[in-house]
Amino acid sequence: MSGAKDVERVYSAMEEAAGLLNVPVARDKIWPVLTAYQDALADAVIVFSMAGGRRSTELDFSISVPTDHGDPFTTALERGLTEKENHPVDNLLAELRDGFPLGMYAIDGMVTTGFKKAYASFPTNEPQPLTALLDLPSMPESARANAELFARYGLDKVQMVSVDYPKRQVNLYFSDLNADHLTPEEVKATASEMGLVEPTDMALDFATGSFAVYPTLGYDSDVVDRITYAVISVDPTLAPTTSEPEKTQITTYANSAPYAYAGENRTLVYGFTLTSKEEYYKLGSYYQITDLQRTLVKAFEALD
Numbered sequence: 001m002s003g004a005k006d007v008e009r010v011y012s013a014m015e016e017a018a019g020l021l022n023v024p025v026a027r028d029k030i031w032p033v034l035t036a037y038q039d040a041l042a043d044a045v046i047v048f049s050m051a052g053g054r055r056s057t058e059l060d061f062s063i064s065v066p067t068d069h070g071d072p073f074t075t076a077l078e079r080g081l082t083e084k085e086n087h088p089v090d091n092l093l094a095e096l097r098d099g100f101p102l103g104m105y106a107i108d109g110m111v112t113t114g115f116k117k118a119y120a121s122f123p124t125n126e127p128q129p130l131t132a133l134l135d136l137p138s139m140p141e142s143a144r145a146n147a148e149l150f151a152r153y154g155l156d157k158v159q160m161v162s163v164d165y166p167k168r169q170v171n172l173y174f175s176d177l178n179a180d181h182l183t184p185e186e187v188k189a190t191a192s193e194m195g196l197v198e199p200t201d202m203a204l205d206f207a208t209g210s211f212a213v214y215p216t217l218g219y220d221s222d223v224v225d226r227i228t229y230a231v232i233s234v235d236p237t238l239a240p241t242t243s244e245p246e247k248t249q250i251t252t253y254a255n256s257a258p259y260a261y262a263g264e265n266r267t268l269v270y271g272f273t274l275t276s277k278e279e280y281y282k283l284g285s286y287y288q289i290t291d292l293q294r295t296l297v298k299a300f301e302a303l304d
C-alpha cells in the first residue's frame with residue numbers, strides 16, 4: 001500500500017498550489033483528511049481550485065473516491081473530520097447512495113479548514129433526470145421550486161450532486177447540455193429569471209462552450225443562490241475576464257499549478273459564477289486526471 005507516501009506527495013502538491021496564492025495550508029486540518037482517504041489517492045482525480053479577487057485567500061481541493069470505499073461522508077464522520085449538522089444535509093448523500101447507481105464519490109475541502117463537501121456522481125454518460133432526484137426527502141425544497149425553470153433552460157440531466165455541509169448547500173451539476181440553451185440570449189434569460197446579475201459579454205461568450213452548468217441551492221429559501229458555467233480545456237488563457245487582479249491571478253495559476261501527468265498539457269476547468277450581486281471567476285487545475293478528463297477535453301476542444 002502506497003497510501004502514506006501518497007499523503008505526503010499530495011500534501012506537497014497542495015502546498016505548492018496554495019503557495020501560488022500565498023495561502024498557508026493548515027497541516028493539522030489537512031493531514032487527517034488525506035490520511036482518511038489515503039488508499040484512494042494513487043488513482044484519484046485530484047483538483048486544486050482557486051477563485052479570483054477577494055476569494056483568492058483560499059484554495060479548495062477535490063479528491064475522487066471509488067464507490068467500493070463506501071460513502072465518504074460516513075468516512076468523514078467516523079474519522080472525526082466533521083460532525084452531523086442535525087439537518088437534512090446529513091442524509092442527502094446516503095439517500096443518493098441508496099437510491100441511484102453511482103459511478104464515484106468525491107470529497108472537497110479548503111486548505112485552511114479541511115473537509116467541507118461530499119459528491120455523489122452518477123456513472124459516466126448516465127446522468128439522472130432531475131425529476132427522479134426531487135423525490136429524495138433531503139433534497140432541498142428549492143430544487144423542487146426551480147425544477148421547471150431549470151428544465152426550460154435545458155438543465156434537466158444531473159451528472160453529479162455536491163453537499164456542502166458547513167454552508168448547507170447543494171450543487172446540481174447538469175451535463176449533456178444543449179447548445180441551444182448556451183447562447184448569450186438564453187444564458188442572459190436564465191440568469192435573469194433566477195434573479196442573478198446579468199453576465200458580462202465575456203462571460204456570455206465563454207458560456208457557449210460550457211461542459212457543465214451548476215446551480216447552488218440552499219434549504220432556507222427557494223431562490224437560486226448562484227449558478228456556475230464551467231469550461232474544460234488545456235488552454236491557460238481562457239479566464240473570462242479582463243479585470244485585474246483576477247485576470248493575472250487566474251492566468252498565472254493556469255500556467256504554474258502542479259500536475260502529476262508530465263508530458264501532457266495541464267487539464268483546467270474555468271468557471272464564472274453569478275450571484276444576485278456579482279459575477280466572479282474560478283479555476284480548477286487537475287493535479288491528477290483519468291481518461292475521462294482526456295476525453296472531455298478532446299470533445300470540447302473539437303467544438304471550437
Ligand code: GPP
Binds near residue numbers: 047049063106
Ligand atoms: C466545482 O464546484 C467542482 C469540482 C471542482 C469538483 C470536481 C472534481 C471531482 C474530483 C469530483 P465548485 O467548487 O465550483 O462549487 P462551490 O463553489 O459550490 O464550492
Ligand code: MG
Binds near residue numbers: 049060
Ligand atoms: Mg469549490
